[in-house]
Structure formats: C-alpha cells, structure tokens
Amino acid sequence: MTTLLTSQDCLTLIGEPIKERDMVLWDVPPELEIGTLPKRIYCNKRMVEPLSRAFAELIKTGEVKYLKTWDGCFNIRKKKGGGSYSLHSWGLAIDVNAAWNKYGIIPNLRPQTVRCFTRNGFDWGGEWKKPDGMHFQLEKALFKE
Numbered sequence: 498m499t500t501l502l503t504s505q506d507c508l509t510l511i512g513e514p515i516k517e518r519d520m521v522l523w524d525v526p527p528e529l530e531i532g533t534l535p536k537r538i539y540c541n542k543r544m545v546e547p548l549s550r551a552f553a554e555l556i557k558t559g560e561v562k563y564l565k566t567w568d569g570c571f572n573i574r575k576k577k578g579g580g581s582y583s584l585h586s587w588g589l590a591i592d593v594n595a596a597w598n599k600y601g602i603i604p605n606l607r608p609q610t611v612r613c614f615t616r617n618g619f620d621w622g623g624e625w626k627k628p629d630g631m632h633f634q635l636e637k638a639l640f641k642e
C-alpha cells in the first residue's frame with residue numbers, strides 16, 4: 498500500500514487552494530496531443546512531467562484510444578467522500594472516462610491504460626476502498642518544492 502498525497506501535504510507546502518499558487522497553463526506539446534484531451538491544461542507545475550510521460554506512454558502503447566473523455570484537473574472542491582479538499586483543488590489530480598467510472602462503483606478502465614499513469618507518477622483512485630476509477634493523482638514521492 499503506497500502512502501497517498503494528502504490535502505494536508507498540499508496545505509503545508511502550497512497553501513490554500515484559492516491562491517492558485519504553482520499553477521501553470523500547460524501547452525501540451527503537439528507530439529503529445531491526444532484527441533479527446535485538451536491542448537492546454539491548467540494544472541499544478543508538478544504535474545507537467547508526469548503527465549508528459551503518461552501521455553507519451555498512452556500514445557506509444559495505443560491505449561490512447563480507450564480514453565473517451567477528459568473530465569478535468571483544477572477544480573476547488575471538497576472530496577467526494579468527506580470534508581477535506583480534493584487534490585483537484587491544487588491541480589494535482591485528473592479525471593478521465595468519468596461516465597463509466599463513477600465514484601463508488603467498480604472501475605471500468607483497462608489495466609493497461611491504468612498502468613500508463615501509475616508507471617509515470619500517479620496513484621489511481623480505482624484501487625481505493627471506495628473506488629474512484631476516473632481519478633489519478635500525483636504520487637507523494639513526486640510532491641516537492
């Protein structure tokens with residue numbers, strides 16, 4: 498079991514989400530553009546490298562064709578299950594294929610697709626006790642100044 502990045506970690510290092518500190522508007526390089534995903538992503542600066550690697554692997558492995566929808570990154574909100582902020586509040590999580598991977602249901606993503614993210618710096622919500630199959634968030638190990 499990996500140790501997950503928490504909202505407390507984010508509050509300590511980055512501060513309140515409302516300040517939008519460390520956020521960047523990332524222009525996805527043309528070679529990494531994925532049809533259904535946006536060309537520019539407003540995300541935390543710490544997401545650019547891992548997302549670049551994940552996108553490259555999705556393209557290389559052909560898994561990209563199983564990404565049907567992009568369901569967002571930055572969004573200041575509380576967690577679906579509880580009172581603390583979601584990591585989306587700092588642009589440190591993304592959601593994909595939400596319609597088929599709703600919170601609390603058995604995820605419907607190919608393991609090969611999941612691995613493109615988990616091999617490149619993300620934890621997957623689909624593995625949680627209450628699954629959040631649409632959700633990938635930055636690994637704690639990559640969360641630093």
Ligand SMILES: [Zn+2]
Binds near residue numbers: 592631633
């Ligand atoms: Zn999410």
